[in-house]
Amino acid sequence: MAGTSITQGQPQLQLWVGVTLFDGAHTHEEPMTLVVADGRIKLLVPGHQQPAEWENDWPVAGRGGVVTPGLIDCHTHLVFGGNRASEFEKRLEGVSYADIAAQGGGILSTVNATRAASEDELFASAKPRLEALMADGVTTVEIKSGYGLSLEHERKMLRVARRLGQALSVDVVTTFLGAHALPPEYKGRANDYITLVCDEMIPALAKENLIDAVDVFCENIAFTVEQCERVFQTAHNHDLPVKGHVEQLSNQHGSELCARYKALSVDHIEWLDDAGIQAIKQSGTVATLLPGAFYTLRDTQVPPIEKLRKAGIPMAVATDANPGSSPIFQLTLMLNMACTLFRLTPTEALQGVTKNAAQALGLSDSHGTLAEGRAATFCHWQIDHPAELAYSIQPNRLLQRVYNGEITS
Ligand code: DI6
Ligand code: FE
Numbered sequence: 001m002a003g004t005s006i007t008q009g010q011p012q013l014q015l016w017v018g019v020t021l022f023d024g025a026h027t028h029e030e031p032m033t034l035v036v037a038d039g040r041i042k043l044l045v046p047g048h049q050q051p052a053e054w055e056n057d058w059p060v061a062g063r064g065g066v067v068t069p070g071l072i073d074c075h076t077h078l079v080f081g082g083n084r085a086s087e088f089e090k091r092l093e094g095v096s097y098a099d100i101a102a103q104g105g106g107i108l109s110t111v112n113a114t115r116a117a118s119e120d121e122l123f124a125s126a127k128p129r130l131e132a133l134m135a136d137g138v139t140t141v142e143i144k145s146g147y148g149l150s151l152e153h154e155r156k157m158l159r160v161a162r163r164l165g166q167a168l169s170v171d172v173v174t175t176f177l178g179a180h181a182l183p184p185e186y187k188g189r190a191n192d193y194i195t196l197v198c199d200e201m202i203p204a205l206a207k208e209n210l211i212d213a214v215d216v217f218c219e220n221i222a223f224t225v226e227q228c229e230r231v232f233q234t235a236h237n238h239d240l241p242v243k244g245h246v247e248q249l250s251n252q253h254g255s256e257l258c259a260r261y262k263a264l265s266v267d268h269i270e271w272l273d274d275a276g277i278q279a280i281k282q283s284g285t286v287a288t289l290l291p292g293a294f295y296t297l298r299d300t301q302v303p304p305i306e307k308l309r310k311a312g313i314p315m316a317v318a319t320d321a322n323p324g325s326s327p328i329f330q331l332t333l334m335l336n337m338a339c340t341l342f343r344l345t346p347t348e349a350l351q352g353v354t355k356n357a358a359q360a361l362g363l364s365d366s367h368g369t370l371a372e373g374r375a376a377t378f379c380h381w382q383i384d385h386p387a388e389l390a391y392s393i394q395p396n397r398l399l400q401r402v403y404n405g406e407i408t409s
Pocket of ligand 2: 075077245320322
């Protein structure tokens with residue numbers, strides 16, 4: 001009997017009984033019972049009754065409702081100085097995101113504020129943003145650099161990201177985005193800046209164990225395919241996986257470059273074409289959808305969802321939380337936007353913040369799905385069906401956030 005094998009760890013056992021389980025891939029038909037011990041899922045069995053042979057004194061931590069894996073926000077720029085409310089006002093007056101960038105605002109205004117901030121100041125401003133994501137069910141978050149644009153300031157950002165992971169009950173994955181924008185001191189010398197990224201920043205920061213992956217912004221307002229390729233070559237020389245902000249504002253064929261370097265993910269991809277889809281299908285790259293940026297920029301070019309779906313390409317969904325194009329710190333809202341703006345199904349959207357988001361971070365072996373033996377990192381929601389998470393825009397539905405077996409809220 002399954003029940004007899006669990007008696008040894010009795011003091012640490014906790015049960016969630018009769019829950020509707022979305023396991024990262026699909027929703028189970030029958031109510032399920034989870035038994036957690038030593039931070040792991042010990043048993044995952046059908047049933048909405050506490051099994052009789054487990055007697056009465058097993059601590060029942062939760063009953064009914066919905067359990068999902070802890071949510072994974074696989075694309076954020078959470079660490080930054082200042083804010084861009086005045087740019088928001090400019091855009092409301094009709095100035096475009098690209099125009100603001102060309103006038104030295106946009107990303108560069110955040111670069112100035114980030115450079116001016118101390119490590120402690122950046123930590124203090126990022127912490128409540130991360131806590132907001134956590135209160136919404138996030139247990140793993142990717143945090144990019146890219147507002148420092150010099151070795152010193154990129155290091156500062158990445159150290160803040162690492163510190164956040166140490167200070168809070170959340171797994172933090174860091175991504176180096178040195179090739180995000182051209183810093184003012186390199187104006188007209190983009191190739192020289194890429195040389196700095198490749199010859200100094202990546203080697204130093206990789207050695208300090210501050211980088212889990214390397215990202216680029218491949219765009220007509222940022223870096224060319226050739227420049228991004230130099231960054232990817234350097235990343236691979238340091239055994240670091242790559243990913244790309246590609247095909248967001250125009251089709252530069254950055255996805256094909258990403259595919260050649262077996263990228264973990266291609267992100268944004270509003271302008272992704274058929275050749276790009278074929279390329280990322282071959283390379284096993286995740287398509288990461290960022291509906292918050294689409295919404296904020298009032299974009300009209302919808303990513304080719306039906307083609308991605310037909311090609312069987314895993315789709316992830318993330319906030320792109322950043323001060324300019326997506327000042328949004330709520331991942332469940334992205335579930336709603338992915339469905340309403342991009343026509344994902346609620347199941348696809350949920351896979352996008354669990355199983356597929358884990359794949360976009362190279363964490364499929366340990367994160368994003370719930371099964372016996374996996375980490376007990378999950379969310380217990382006060383809803384009847386997982387689709388409700390995408391259907392309504394509603395905070396405060398998280399009953400419990402469980403992180404490696406510990407109830408953290
Ligand atoms: N694409 C994005 O969505 C963010 N960076 C990028 O390359 C936006 C960054 C910002 O506007 O501050
Ligand atoms: Fe981004």
